[in-house]
Amino acid sequence: MERVMGGGMLPLVLASMGVLLLYRILIRLRPGAALQDAVVVITGASSGLGKECARVFHAAGARLVLCGRDAARLQQVVQELTASSTGTKQQTYTPSTVTFDLADTDTVDRAAEEILKCYGQVDVLINNAGISYRGNILDTHLSVQRDVMQTNYFGPIALTQALLPSMVRRCSGHIVVISSVQGKIAIPYRSAYAASKHATQAYFDCLRAEMERYGIPVTVISPGYIRTNLSLNAVTGDGSKYGVLDKTTAMGRDPRDVAQAVLKAVRHRSKDVVLAGPLPTLAIYLRTLWPALFFKLMSSRARKEQKLKDE
Numbered sequence: 008m009e010r011v012m013g014g015g016m017l018p019l020v021l022a023s024m025g026v027l028l029l030y031r032i033l034i035r036l037r038p039g040a041a042l043q044d045a046v047v048v049i050t051g052a053s054s055g056l057g058k059e060c061a062r063v064f065h066a067a068g069a070r071l072v073l074c075g076r077d078a079a080r081l082q083q084v085v086q087e088l089t090a091s092s093t094g095t096k097q098q099t100y101t102p103s104t105v106t107f108d109l110a111d112t113d114t115v116d117r118a119a120e121e122i123l124k125c126y127g128q129v130d131v132l133i134n135n136a137g138i139s140y141r142g143n144i145l146d147t148h149l150s151v152q153r154d155v156m157q158t159n160y161f162g163p164i165a166l167t168q169a170l171l172p173s174m175v176r177r178c179s180g181h182i183v184v185i186s187s188v189q190g191k192i193a194i195p196y197r198s199a200y201a202a203s204k205h206a207t208q209a210y211f212d213c214l215r216a217e218m219e220r221y222g223i224p225v226t227v228i229s230p231g232y233i234r235t236n237l238s239l240n241a242v243t244g245d246g247s248k249y250g251v252l253d254k255t256t257a258m259g260r261d262p263r264d265v266a267q268a269v270l271k272a273v274r275h276r277s278k279d280v281v282l283a284g285p286l287p288t289l290a291i292y293l294r295t296l297w298p299a300l301f302f303k304l305m306s307s308r309a310r311k312e313q314k315l316k317d318e
């Protein structure tokens with residue numbers, strides 16, 4: 008056996024590894040799907056990551072439908088994009104806007120109709136809008152748990168389900184959702200947010216399997232901290248605004264880089280993408296491979312945070 012491994016098997020194993028590596032490099036280098044003229048819907052396009060996604064998809068020639076709750080802020084984004092594309096060679100389009108509140112499920116069906124009317128179809132839906140939360144479970148009203156779930160989970164799945172039939176009819180389309188590292192691991196004092204992102208991960212994993220027969224890819228993107236207003240806009244246990252720009256958020260990744268990674272994931276029809284540094288990535292593996300240690304680390308994190316609050 009040793010002679011076989013030494014003489015025949017080793018070169019075979021090395022050659023297979025080489026082929027695999029080459030395949031992975033080629034996959035990364037391939038240009039991916041073109042987005043020129045594609046109809047791309049982005050929720051939460053008025054700020055942060057959504058706004059940066061609007062920029063990169065607009066520059067790639069997509070016909071955009073920008074969604075948010077504030078019509079004036081969406082118009083501001085439209086003006087910025089239109090001004091940025093004057094004089095460029097790429098054919099670009101003035102984005103359309105649709106204003107609605109994801110927390111109000113009843114308005115989502117009407118919004119989906121309005122979205123479909125813009126260009127008659129949707130090629131890519133990017134479920135990006137979301138809010139975060141800071142709080143201790145003991146002091147958190149159940150209504151806050153519900154509200155975060157409504158915006159981050161029920162709203163996006165209602166919009167997805169309202170737009171899916173038109174994609175299924177055409178056997179064409181692409182569903183993307185911006186989840187979070189907290190859709191894969193739960194950290195203390197984020198119950199509402201982490202629960203909504205875990206639900207998101209599960210729902211869109213199910214959807215991916217069910218949509219494969221129609222050729223509709225589903226991409227779940229799980230970023231680590233990004234430099235946006237997410238923490239400023241977060242809600243607390245009594246429903247009031249947190250209103251603090253956390254250091255972790257301020258030190259987060261540039262949203263322009265994250266938007267480029269979203270564009271790449273869409274072009275390559277990636278299934279599941281984690282956009283985080285080595286520590287959160289390690290934590291995701293630890294949660295599966297050594298849960299006892301992960302839980303110990305989270306308990307210690309909870310104790311430390313509580314101590315800081317008590318001081």
Ligand SMILES: NC(=O)C1=CN([C@@H]2O[C@H](COP(=O)(O)OP(=O)(O)OC[C@H]3O[C@@H](n4cnc5c(N)ncnc54)[C@H](OP(=O)(O)O)[C@@H]3O)[C@@H](O)[C@H]2O)C=CC1
Binds near residue numbers: 055230237
């Ligand atoms: N920043 C970070 O560290 C990370 C963020 N993420 C995720 O990225 C996504 C974008 O967040 P980010 O850009 O960071 O934060 P921002 O607070 O800057 O943007 C959130 C966007 O969501 C929209 N939104 C919020 N609530 C609603 C609602 N009820 N109905 C419709 N739109 C709503 C807001 O629009 P408007 O208020 O105009 O309606 C806003 O455009 C979120 O899903 C977030 O969970 C994931 C990992 C890390």
Ligand SMILES: CCCCCCCCCCCCCCCC(=O)OCC(=O)COP(=O)(O)O
Binds near residue numbers: 200231232253289
């Ligand atoms: C044997 C050594 C093991 C080392 C493991 C280290 C474990 C470290 C824990 C790391 C936790 C990372 C949490 C990352 C959270 C995150 O990136 O969230 C992204 C967000 O969605 C941010 O939202 P928020 O509202 O919380 O700012």
